[in-house]
Amino acid sequence: MVFIVTALMLEASPLIEYFSLKKDMKINNYQVYKNSDIALVISGVGKIKSAMAAIYLLSTFKSKKEDILINIGFCGTNSLKYALGELIAINKVKDMDTGKDYYPDVYFGKNIPKETLCCSSKPIFKEDYKEDKDMLFDMESVGIMEAGQKFLYTHNTVILKIISDFLTPKDLDKEMLKDYIKNNIPYIVEIIDELKNLNDSSKISFEEEERAVNLLCESLNFTEAMKKMLFKEVKKSKLKGLEPLNILNDFSCREVKIKKEGKRVFEQIIEKLK
């Protein structure tokens, strides 16, 4: 599953339209839009709101470590090396309030620039930032990093920022901002695909086998220890290229009334799996 957090509806609407996301009417606490693969939440502005919304999303949809959390939003910069509307992948987030740094792994977007981002709890104007260094500023990334690191593999928390202004974050043209998001959708789609491939490459699923073992153990009254041993043997058998599901299936109609009989059937299954 891909979880997207945006601070504003303005940032979300081009994504909702592109991915054909539908509002989840059962959820009242947040505005959540989803399809079978993506769930998007509009968090509101600021790192606390972004953290809360991200955790709400990850918990509500029972996230797994292989799921992906992406923060898509605008950032301001004092740097003239980037144009308005340009997409940046963030490889370091600095919390301007606490001084803490976060390091998202950026294993995607070979041709997308990578930068450090400063996360502030209030909007940064030109006159607020006196340092000579080129920098990007946002208000949500820290919350996303805090939430992501609790639930997901480090490489699955992603911060994508689009330059909205040169530290003049007032009275920006809303239609132009929407266009910035729209223009970057092909890159965002590519990034999502790259992340999915990365997660798929490291995964071998035993979900089906686990389900079958659970069912069989329940019907044959096997103990938890027997279940653990059985699952291990099933896993081994699958890795050897055998078909343990067929073997489990052969025993699915067996009935066990006494403990001794259960033990005997258990040994038979293990023998067959080897």
Added chain:
Amino acid sequence: MNRLLKNSNKYFFHSIYIEEGALNYPITKNIIEKYCNSNLIIIKHYKDVFNRTNQNFSVQKQNQSLILAVKSKPFVYNGPDVCQNFGYSNFYYTSFLLNCIFDCEYCYLQGMYPSSNIVAFVNIEDFKSEIKYITSKESVFLAASYDTDLIAFHNIVPYLDYFYDFFKSLPNLLVEVRTKSANESFYKTHKAIDNLIVAFTLSPDEIIKKYERSTPSLDARIKAAKTAISMGFKVRICLDPIFVGPDVDSFYEPFYNYLFSQINPNDILDIGYGFFRMSKDFFKRIEKIRPNSLLFCDDYSLKDGVLSYPSNLQEKIMKKHYEILTKYINEDKIFSL
């Protein structure tokens, strides 16, 4: 090594993280110059990146980053019980690098570290001071590459160049550098020194293909070992880890015979022999991060917190192997645990 050669240009590492405190060291400056187009990220402390929770070891291994850091004390540790001390009671080890560019399925480092990124320590003078201090008190056997492969890393940071004169100057020190690398440049550019042993870890090619991803072939390693021997280096052969099972048992006899048809047994210092073994805690962690590994699905016997093959099976296999090995080399030159 294949991966290293293929990627020996500026993009070898996915990213390079540099501790603020490491910026002014010569190793850092060389790396920045060499990989100037890489993604450089300044960090406060290497553990902020290396010790993050929920890192995925295998995904990271495919996208390995380098972290340049300043090591704090201690610089030298007591040798662990699961490693051979080759008869030396004052047995220590040190780590200039954490993690390895190779990707061996059985490697204990996967269970030891939360990350597969490589940490390279840049404050080599501090290592030298502590090594000098311990050797001033006693004769020392120092394993310098247990948690990495210094020779394989030589083209990136040539630690052995930096330590060569230093090792040479300490008669009380005997250093072992263990490697699977086919990189011969160190042996070709340096004269052999008495107190440096190069230990080549060799396995049957079938085992290399099965478990030692992205490492050089047996022939490439033998070639490097022969070069080291021809240049006068003391060479140790490490037959470690040995695997046991109906699918692998038959590989060893032809392997030993082939090995000694290529390398004159009189030219090697000795042999280190050891079965696959691992601390229970590391094993459990690896079991989780390598769910598709048959090696970590197998049952092993537990003794003193270490998982390995049952002792009677080890004895049986070792006896068989020794019968072949002792045709080539005296038993007193074979060290096992």
